[in-house]
Amino acid sequence: MASLRRPDLDVGAGTEVVWNRQSTEFVVAADAVSLLMPFVEPWFAASVRRAIPALDPSAAAAARTFVRQELEHQRQHRRFNAVLTARCPRLSRPQERMRRVYGWLARTRSLRFSLAFAAASETIAYSLARWTSDHLAEFLRGADPVVVDLFVWHLAEEVEHKSVAFDAWSALDGSRWRYARAGCLSLVLLGWFTLWSIAVMLHADRRLRLPGTWWRLSRLVLSFTFEAVPTLLVSSMPGHHPDQLTDPAWYQAWLIDFDARQGLRRPA
Numbered sequence: 194m195a196s197l198r199r200p201d202l203d204v205g206a207g208t209e210v211v212w213n214r215q216s217t218e219f220v221v222a223a224d225a226v227s228l229l230m231p232f233v234e235p236w237f238a239a240s241v242r243r244a245i246p247a248l249d250p251s252a253a254a255a256a257r258t259f260v261r262q263e264l265e266h267q268r269q270h271r272r273f274n275a276v277l278t279a280r281c282p283r284l285s286r287p288q289e290r291m292r293r294v295y296g297w298l299a300r301t302r303s304l305r306f307s308l309a310f311a312a313a314s315e316t317i318a319y320s321l322a323r324w325t326s327d328h329l330a331e332f333l334r335g336a337d338p339v340v341v342d343l344f345v346w347h348l349a350e351e352v353e354h355k356s357v358a359f360d361a362w363s364a365l366d367g368s369r370w371r372y373a374r375a376g377c378l379s380l381v382l383l384g385w386f387t388l389w390s391i392a393v394m395l396h397a398d399r400r401l402r403l404p405g406t407w408w409r410l411s412r413l414v415l416s417f418t419f420e421a422v423p424t425l426l427v428s429s430m431p432g433h434h435p436d437q438l439t440d441p442a443w444y445q446a447w448l449i450d451f452d453a454r455q456g457l458r459r460p461a
């Protein structure tokens with residue numbers, strides 16, 4: 194069962210864009226994903242909130258928790274993104290485009306498409322959590338600990354609520370074809386915006402022309418693609434439910450430790 198948390202994750206104005214110099218490409222990829230959060234998570238939260246009246250009491254309770262978790266995620270990422278943008282002002286351009294594209298989608302798409310987009314995107318977020326689980330070393334070798342907490346807390350809660358948007362979409366629509374189309378669009382937009390932001394940050398760090406940078410970045414992008422695309426394909430098949438996916442067990446243990454370190458700071 195997912196829990197509500199309002200953690201103290203003040204990254205501070207002195208935080209570097211490359212918050213782990215041992216893993217520059219991994220770090221800027223994580224930053225690029227962070228930049229998207231304030232533009233997508235409020236849309237997901239609003240879509241699931243609109244579905245609540247059609248859900249049974251237990252699904253409705255899970256949906257309410259989901260909405261509050263997603264709004265807290267984007268609130269924390271917004272603060273982090275402000276630090277990134279102050280350090281690398283050229284990141285304003287991809288963010289402005291994100292605002293326009295996701296804003297247009299949120300305004301013009303039906304509730305059924307929005308729920309399919311949220312459900313498929315949550316599957317991609319879950320894939321990201323599983324993929325990150327295999328890249329833990331990037332978080333362990335000299336990384337800024339507050340930024341690590343921000344990302345691991347978010348990914349752990351994505352694992353906690355992996356089924357909620359899917360259940361809301363199932364209750365109101367359930368069209369696997371719409372889900373597959375929305376998932377493709379979500380993945381394409383994720384790829385476009387993250388690669389753009391990554392290029393901006395690597396350019397500012399004078400690493401864009403180094404062959405080693407491209408080699409390591411290509412390996413990361415390929416390995417994530419091989420995690421996310423098959424999971425999205427499987428989840429588009431009739432009869433599949435996210436509960437059938439096996440969670441990395443350590444996220445739950447990490448959250449117990451995180452709650453203890455945060456003094457069980459929970460919203461009322």
Ligand SMILES: [Fe+2]
Binds near residue numbers: 347351
């Ligand atoms: Fe989230």
Ligand SMILES: [Fe+2]
Binds near residue numbers: 318350354
């Ligand atoms: Fe989520």
